[in-house]
Amino acid sequence: MIADKGEYMENSMPKAIDLAALKTGGLIKQKEKDLFVIRLRTPVGKISADELDKISNISKKHGSGMLHFTVRQGIEIQGIKFDDLQTAKDELEADGIRVGACGPRFRVVTACPGEGICPNGLSPSQEVGLSLDEEFYGEEEGLDLPHKFKVTVAGCTSCCPKPQENDVGFHGQVEPELVEDDCNGCGVCEVTCKEGSIVMDDNGLPIKDDDKCIYCGDCISSCPTDAWVKKRTGLAAYAGGRWGRHPELGKLVAEFLTAEEASALIRKSLAFYKSSGKRGERLGVTINRIGFDKFKEHVL
Template sequence: MAEKTATQRIDFNELKSGGFIKQNQKDLFTVRLKVPGGRITPDKMMKIAEVAKKYSRMGYCHLSFRQSVEIIGVHIDDFDTVVKELAAVGQKIASCGPRVRVPTACGGCEYNPNGIMDTQSKALEVDEKFFGIPCPHKFKMGFSGCPIDCTRTREMDLGFQGVVYPVWGKDLCNGCTLCAKACQEGAIVPDKEGRPIFDESKCVYCGDCIRACPTDAWKDKKKGWLVRTGGKHGRHPREANEVLNFLPDNKVDDFVAATVKWYKENGKPKERIGSCIDRVGLEKFKKEVVGAFLKA
C-alpha cells in the first residue's frame, strides 16, 4: 500500500484555522501558539521549550510579529501529541486565516508608569470572547495603555489606546510650571503667575501633566479608550481612522462585537475592514457602529 500523502490525511484549510501553517518542507508545519497580549508565564515558556526541543525538526522557535511563539518544523504526525502536551499547562494554539486573531497588547499598566488603561486584562477578555470568529478576512486587534502606542493601534483593524482627560483646579496650584515642562505637546503654557493655560486642541490625553504636578492640582476627570478602525500593514498599508474617543472600559466588548458584526455584513471576501471602509465610506461605519456609543 502506497504511503498516504499529507494532503490526503489532513484538510489543510482546517489546519490553517487551528494555527498550523504549511511550510516549504514536506509534511512540516509551523505551530503558532496563542499568547494574548504577549504575556506568558515561566511555566508555559518551559513547557513550550520542552515541546519544541522534542518536536521541532528544525530546532528552533520564532517569535511572531504579533507576540505569538511559533514552533517551527513540526511534523504532521506529531500534531496530536504536541497539542496534548501543551494543553497540560493550558497553552493553546493560535489561529490564522480569515478570522479574529489573538489580540496584542503593550506590557501593561501594572508596571509601566505611563500606563493609563489595563491593556493586559482587556486583551485577555477580548480574546476569550471573540477569538477565532470567521470574518471576510483577517481581523487584528491591539491594545495600547497610553498615547505612546507601543502596540501600534494605527495599524490594527480595530485598536484601543488608553487616554486620560486632565482637569486643573486653581486652589491646589502653586504656579510651579512643572506641568508645562512635562507637556510634550505644547498644550500647557504658563501665564505670568505660573498658572497653566490649557489648549485642549493640542492635548493627546497622555496624563503627563497629572503625573508631574507636585500638588495634585491636575487630576484625571475620566479615563477611557481612543478607538481606531481600519488600519492594516502588508502590501498596502492603511492608517486606521480615529472613530471615537473616551470609550468607557466596560463598553469595549460591545464595540468589538458591533464592529465584527458590521464587518461581516459589509466586507467582501478577502477584504480587510479598512478597504471595506474605503469602499462604503467611513460615515456609514460611524453611523451604523459608532453612533450607538457616542452618548456612553
C-alpha cells in the same frame, strides 16, 4: 514539492491533506520538506514560566528545539514532522497550552503591559485585551469574516502595540483638570507638555488648550504639587488600520470608552464587517468603500 492545497507526500505515500485547513487550525507548513510549525495561542503575549517550560519541552521532543516569537506576540514551535503533529498538539493541550488559528477570523488580541507594569500606563491594557480575546476569539461573531480581524490594546498614547495599524485598536487616555489652589506657578507643566497645549498666563497659572491636548497625562505625572488631577480616563478607539502591502492607519472613532463600550464597539464592528465586507477585503477597505461616517453610525 508541496502545494498550498493538495497532496502531501510522506514516505513516498500520498496522503490527501488540506494544508490550508491545517494552517487555519494553527498548523503551518514550513518551507523545508516535511516540516511544520505549530502556532500557539498566547493572548496579550502573556505566558507563565511554567508554560514556557512545557512549550520548550515539546519543542525539544517533537520539533527542532527552536521557538519563534511572532510580531503579534504569538509563539511558534518550529520543525515538527507531519507524523508528530497530532501527538505534539495533544501533549500541548494536555498541558493547558492552546493552539492558535489563522484565516479570516477574529485573531488573538495583542496588548502592551499597560498600567500594571509600565510606568507610563494609563489603562489596564492586559486585562482589557484578555477580556476582549475571551469574548470574541473563536466565537460565532468572530468567525467566517471577509478577512482577518486584528485588535490590540495600548496602555497609553505612546501606542507601542500600534493600535492605528489594527482593524480596531485602542489606547489608554486621561483628561487632566487643574486644581488652581494647589498650583504654585512653577511652570513645569508648560515645559513638559510636548503638544504646546499648556501656556502660563499673566497670573502665573497654566491655561490648557483643549484642541492641542492629546490626553497623554504628562502634565499630571510631572506636576510637583499634584495640581493637575485626572478628570476622566478611558480608551480611544481607532478603526480601519492595516499593515502589509497597502498600509493605512486607522481613524479615530471614539474617545474615553469604558472596557464595556470597547467590547460593544468590537461587536458592532464585526457585525458591520460581516454584513458589508466583501470577501478578501480588510475592514479599512470596507470602511473606505462605504464611508467612515456610515461606519460610525453603525458602531456608535
